[in-house]
Amino acid sequence: MTIEVFAVLKDYFDKEFQLLSSAKNISELKQQLVLQNPEAKNVLELCRFAVHDEFVDQNFTINPNDSISVIPPSSGG
Template identity: 45%
Template sequence: MKIHVYAALKDYFQPEFEVSGLVRNTDELKALLLTLNDKAAGILSACRFAVEEGFIDNAFKLNEYDTVVIIPPSSGG
């Protein structure tokens, strides 16, 4: 599974990387990412996830060939 992260998440992960293993939904993906860097827990809990240019929720069934975009909350004007 390919992962793309943006903004503040780049303080915790490379902008683009791959993960392997059984990941069926966003909760499992968050848990896997926390094994890579547990300091990202706070920001990951507030992020939105997207696949194929559409936001997804935890009910979305991820597969190993998906490209997941993780977008942290933004602020500013």
């Protein structure tokens, strides 16, 4: 699957990367991302996930060919 991260997550991961994952849903994927970079745990807990540009919940079933965006909360000015 293709993972794309935004904002502060680019400090912890490449902006876009391929991930071979056995995760069945977003919750499991988040756990794998934390294992890949434990320092990102606090940010990942606050993130929203989108599959093919549609926001999904933690129980959403993912597939190996999905394109997943990980979007942290942001504030602007």
